[in-house]
Amino acid sequence: MKKLLLLCFTSLLSLTASAQITLEKKHSSQLDFHKLSTGEVKYAGFSEATNQVNIYNQNHSIYRQIPVNMPTGYTVDGVDFVSDKLFNTNAGLEVLVYFYSQTSAPNFTRILDETGGTLTSLDSCLFVRVANTPMGTKMISYVSEGSASYSKVYGLGGTYTPLKTAGKADELTASPYPNPAAESIRLPYTVKGGEVATLDVLSMTGQVVKSYRVDATFDHLQLDAHELRNGAYTYRIVTAAGVSAGKKFVVGH
Secondary structure, three states: OHHHHHHHHHHHHHHHHHHOOOOOOOOOOOOOOEEEOOOOOOEEEEEEEOOOOEEEOOOEEEEEEEOOOOOOOEEEEEEEEEEOOOOOOOOEEEEEEEEEEEEOOOOOEEEOOOOOOEEEEEOEEEEEEEEOOOOOEEEEEEEOOHHHHHHEEEEEEOOOOOOOOOOOHHHHHOOOOOOOEOOEEEOOOOOOOEEEEEEEEEOOOOEEEEEEEEEEEOOEEEEEEEOOOOEEEEEEEEOOEOOOOOOOEEEOO
């Protein structure tokens, strides 16, 4: 009898634990989290069907839709920094959009306002990082022009609102570092104990160029940058539970 009661109790615990992960909604685009200056957290992603950035509330209702003027020969590689007080201080939203060239033309990045108008265009820009500093909010764009790679630093009119306030140690352990990288780059990841996952490195076209098996023994992969050509990449972690959001990094030797 005791064994039966113990089995029932164990089964109940298992059911309770499995019920903690609940599918809320399936979206057709790749979404990520973005935090506004009000503290509100939104989902946002690009729709290839309508050529617009869709921004959703936490209940999955549409918050805003920003049209994107698509240049011929380009695709959208991703959106970032959906904000309301970052690139300027007016009441409208802004979003950064990465454009990937399907020809020999260079990639570029645009910062759009809520109407889809261009606030600024970053030529040959592969990747952007933003941080609040003692000297104001700064943006670094990583540029690749042929064999030349360099960075540009911009001052922004607003303030960056990250999803969480991170210390310097947190920033180093949560993001690819150094970024861009010339020799070696640290790619942090999280894997549950006893689980084996796959770390995929992808080109901007979505092609897997490197793949590694990883587990919880370490919390990062130390990648030799010379294994990759100059350019921008993303990496993701693939487990039995699903695929993590991609993180971008740049290689320039």
